[in-house]
């Protein structure tokens with residue numbers, strides 16, 4: 520399940536936007552300008568089923584997202600969707616992994632408290648006995664220069 | 678027939694006798710002849726794997742994908758409480774306070790250990806450093822990596838965290854850690870090859886029971902392990918997928 524974001528969870532000033540997610544889901548997003556730096560030396564890992572529903576998260580994922588593990592498991596991965604990332608990026612992600620290939624990109628993710636964090640993400644299909652049984656995403660710390668490029672590029676793709 | 682056991686060439690030299698003791702113990706337990714062959718390079722080990730000469734291997738996570746997906750190996754056990762982690766360190770006098778302070782052209786000293794090098798390169802990426810814009814200096818041991826930093830022959834070093842911790846206090850005092858990985862799920866795994874997979878359950882039972890008798894415990898101590906724990910097929914597949922994401 521994915522709920523609207525709640526004003527009482529948000530830290531600092533925020534803006535509001537209604538996001539149209541896949542499958543006709545609408546989500547009220549509250550987002551601020553507070554950036555959480557990527558934790559040095561860590562990887563943020565999650566696994567989903569074939570529909571993009573979260574089945575596993577590591578401790579760094581929990582800490583960076585601001586949600587509890589219980590809130591994340593069984594939620595669609597779009598729980599982290601930030602309005603500043605163009606839909607085309609996620610379409611490319613899904614088109615790529617559905618072909619059985621690896622996808623890599625820079626993503627700004629939305630925290631439960633309305634803040635954000637940038638990651639370099641790699642998503643791969645989990646292939647078992649020749650079948651795709653789910654997807655794993657491993658995020659690492661992005662370079663500032665790559666993030667700056669994306670900050671310029673992404674608004675042009677909206 | 679005699680089976681062949683090998684150990685990833687990045688083993689800690691102090692534990693070399695421990696692997697011979699382990700092999701003697703294992704032969705007795707299994708009632709089979711096993712020859713321990715230590716290769717002095719990853720390349721020599723790969724050649725033996727490709728020729729199907731290996732039946733048991735304490736494998737570097739970097740090689741797990743090839744072993745499982747191309748050579749039919751299956752996981753048995755891993756050491757309890759140990760994971761492979763990497764450290765990026767510089768000379769204590771270096772002006773760099775953060776990886777981001779390193780620039781293209783940086784002279785990076787590292788060893789051949791493939792998983793550590795991969796983790797190290799991931800930690801250099803925030804500075805836009807890649808294998809194509811660094812000046813890589815390969816060393817035979819981590820002590821030599823440290824020496825290159827002390828002599829000013831390299832600007833940054835990639836270390837296995839355990840090996841860094843084992844450096845003498847004198848050396849460590851002259852180095853500065855910029856970043857220490859906290860990945861937790863990348864680890865060497867003891868794996869069994871096709872000629873022995875029919876004895877996998879028996880092998881696993883023997884290995885898991887080691888801490889429960891004095892002899893087994895002694896063998897573990899000589900390897901620097903407190904116990905071995907089971908690695909399920911899916912856990913192995915997950916580690917392979919994870920390594921795959923890092924390898925790009």
Ligand SMILES: Cc1cc2nc3c(=O)[nH]c(=O)nc-3n(C[C@H](O)[C@H](O)[C@H](O)COP(=O)(O)O)c2cc1C
Pocket residue numbers: 539540541542565566567571595596597598599600601606609612613626628642654655656
């Ligand atoms: C393994 C995996 C990890 C994903 N990680 C993220 C993520 O960190 N942030 C994000 O916004 N979308 C992520 N997605 C994409 C979402 O599934 C989703 O496509 C995206 O949030 C856009 O939402 P929508 O497809 O409902 O429009 C991931 C997808 C997969 C398969």
